[in-house]
Amino acid sequence: MSVNRTILTLDEFTIQQLRDVPNATGELSRLLRDIGLAAKRVNVEVNKAGLVDILGDAGTVNVQGEEVKKLDIYANDQLIRVLKHGISCAGIASEELDDFVAFDDEISNKSKYVCLFDPLDGSANIDVNVSIGTIFCVYKRVTPIGTPVAMEDFLQPGHQQVAAGYVIYGSSTMLVYATRRGVNGFTLDPSIGEWTLSHPDIKCPETGRIYSVNHGNFFEYNEGVKKYITACQKKDKSNGGPYTQRYIGSMVADVHRNLIKGGIFTYPGTTSKPAGKLRLLYECNPFAFIVEVAGGKATDGTKRILDLQPTGLHQRTPFFVGSRLMMEELETYMLIS
Secondary structure (H helix, E strand, O other): OOOOOOOOEHHHHHHHHHHOOOOOOOHHHHHHHHHHHHHHHHHHHHHOHHHOOOOOEEEEEOOOOOEEEHHHHHHHHHHHHHHHHOOOOOEEEEOOOOOOEEOOOOOHHHOOEEEEEEEEEOHHHHHHOOOEEEEEEEEEOOOOOOOOOOHHHHOOOHHHEEEEEEEEEOOOEEEEEEEOOEEEEEEEEOOOOEEEEEEOOOOOOOOOOEEEOOHHHHHHOOHHHHHHHHHHHHOOHHHOOOOEEOOOOOHHHHHHHHHHHOOEEEEOOOOOOOOOOOEHHHHHHHHHHHHHHOOOEEEOOOOEHHHOOOOOOOOEOOEEEEOHHHHHHHHHHHOOO
16 A cells, blocks of 8 residues: 655654754654644544533533533643643643643753643533634743743743644544744544644635624624624625624634634624633634734734733633734724724
8 A cells, every 4th residue: 555645744744844943952843742642632532522421511610710511621631631741841821720830840840831721612512512622822931941830931922922723623623733934734534543734834815705703792892893793794795795604602613714714703892891701821812823824813903912911821802813804904993982
């Protein structure tokens, strides 16, 4: 049987990238492969969730005040376990935990990187078999190598990210990750258990015809957002419309679709929740980094997401991300009070 050498696995791809970067140590590549390993384990449980007692609520509430699903706990544990047992991560912060975790041992303290993640985004959809995902990002620590990591390692602005990515568990399972060199997507081949390069050098189309928003909150949005949504519905074909509204309620799935096809994802603040629902560190910064590297834009409505200075691990922010021209159109409406 002949082997198709034009198809690269994640390991082969990261090794190839290493050869093109002078003085690279391989530490970031090992960290990304560790995340890929944890995602494979989560994928197994996601795909058999209907067959075992892993669906539904765990009976606890996380720091966000949200009901924790059993798969949330499993995914969180797998990511922590793999990263802690590796040699490329000095500590983690998770949406599911109140505080960061320092891997305070001799090997981990010598690591250059910290990782932040949402172990299972969209977990409210688990019980109805809708796509869910894992979101992660990586920063180079600012505290001295050889010491335990501290809070300042995690409260860095998004433009300091060295890598970010997500895994989407859907009709196929994909891992998409970005470094400043580009965005690449890998599909899990279940026959060999390997991530294979399927979407090289992803570019976000400059425009699209999809807008993603929770219409149920329409009357709680500010006037600018309401006028933009109305404009999306009223556009005629001469100016690219009308746009198609697509909203899954799983951020990974919504942003993934728009990244590939072109579109805009919006999660504005509301009168009852002015800061919105999404977490800056675990959701917004990673996706802002990915989409910007791919050629799109991301803001909180007025400021670039990646320039925001975090003040807390679980800080929330309004979030708008997508194709560059659609984002520029949105920005004209955000000037309306």
